[in-house]
Amino acid sequence: MTMMTKVCVSALALSIASEAAATEWNVSVWGKxxxxxxxxxxxxxxxxxxxxxxxTMNVSYGGLSKNTENLDGISIGAFEMAQFCAGYHPDKNRAITVLELPFLGVNTLDEEVAVSNAVYAHPAVAEEMAQWSARMLMTSPMPQYNLVGTGEPRxxxxxxxxxRVRATGGIGKAFEAVGAVPTSVTSSEAYQAMESGVVDTVAFAQHAHLSFGTINEADWWTANLNPGTVNCPVVVNIDAYDALSDAEREALESSVPEAIDYYLSNYGELLKKWDDVLAEKSVEKVMISDEELAKFEEIGGKPIQxxxxxxxxxxxxPGQELLDLVRSTLKAQRGTN
Structure with missing residues (x-):
């Protein structure tokens, strides 16, 4: 074997070793x-x-799984990371549904991050997620949901x-308590449901009203109903996580706080522009009276909890323990601000 051939063989071996050492994860999300x-x-x-x-991570929008089946995909190792919302399958993630209860009193995205992190760290959550081979990685904090609707403002x-309202989880139960008829069509189906008249109102956070087009069908938007929000974790497959090298695991874990900070900053910019969006699309901004809000909380809050x-x-x-954890975390968070 010539020297040149040896060099080529060595280079090829190094290349193969490098490729073998590389880690590539597929990430299942939805929408756009x-x-x-x-x-x-x-x-x-x-x-x-x-x-x-x-x-590296390949983020796929609907190409790997339906949004309602992302946790199932994680459980069988079909992909390494996924985002899902607790309200899509509350029977599979019972412990974290505490975060979807109506009228918890969470006011800001920072508070939403704090309560989510506290609940995700609870042993009951880790144990339940492990049944699906899932490990909590980070939350996807969303502001309080509000309605867009057609016709006369509700x-x-x-x-x-x-x-007839598109609402999931505890928010759906709160609306049901005041006589509304909730349906849990997925976010991707909400626009069609609204356009076809299957629902006349949709409960979303602001970004989703934009992203899924429901704002384009709306005559009005409730600015201050704020019944609650949904909780949508990002999880990783436990086997995939355990297979990471120490350096890769450190890179992943250490990047979460910065990724959340970026999310919060980006979402904050969207919220600043929201009034302009309403004006541009001629959507009426509706304020619910304090009296009606108090009645809604009385009927759709504590009884649902x-x-x-x-x-x-x-x-x-440990439902009471989880609910107490949310309340104590909120109190601690406000004490630091």
Whole structure:
């Protein structure tokens, strides 16, 4: 073998070894790139940068799974990372549904991050997620949901009676308590449901009203109803996580806070422009009276929380402990601000 051949063989061997050492993860999300997924892209950029391109993530919008089946895909290792929302399958992620209860009193995205992180770290959550081979990585914090609707504004509880609303989780239960008829069509189906008249109102955070087009069908938007929000974690497959090298795991974990900070900054810019969006699309900004809000909380708040506590207790889950954790975390968060 000539010297040149030896050099070529050595180079080829090094190339193969390098390729073998590289880690590539597939990430399942849905819809299209939007404020709700910016932290995932930021995370992928940071991890690739910290590992000199040896650990990369391919983010797929609906190409790997339906949004309602992302947790199932994680459980069988069909992909390594995914985003899902607790309200899509509350029976599979019972513990984190505490974060979707109505009228928890969470006011800001920073508070949403704090309570989510606290709940995700609870042993009951880790144990339940492990049943699906899933490990919590980070949240996807969203502001309080509000309605867009067609026709006359639903600005009193009386007008909400019989309202057909796209709402999931605890928010759906809160609307049901005041006589509305919630349906849990997925976010991707909300526009069509609204356009075809299957629903006359849709409960979303601002980015989703934009991203999924429901704002384009709307005559009005409730600025201050704020019944709650949904909780949408990003999880990783446990086997894939355990297979990472120490350096890769460090790159992943250390990038989460920065990815969340980027998300919060990006979402903040969207919120600043929201009033301009309403004006541009001729959508009326509706303010609910304090009296109606108090009635809504009384009917759709504590009774829903109490029913959830009873349900969790019956299933042997520490519901009261989780709810107390949310409240104590909120108190601590406000004490630091």
């Amino acid at each position: 790139r939007r404020a709700f997924t910016e932290h995932i892209h930021k995370l992928a950029d940071l991890v690739a940068e910290k590992t000199n391109g040896e650990f 600005d009193t509880l009386e007008k909400m009676d019989g309202m 109490d029913a959830w506590l009873a349900d969790m207790s019956a299933q042997g889950l």
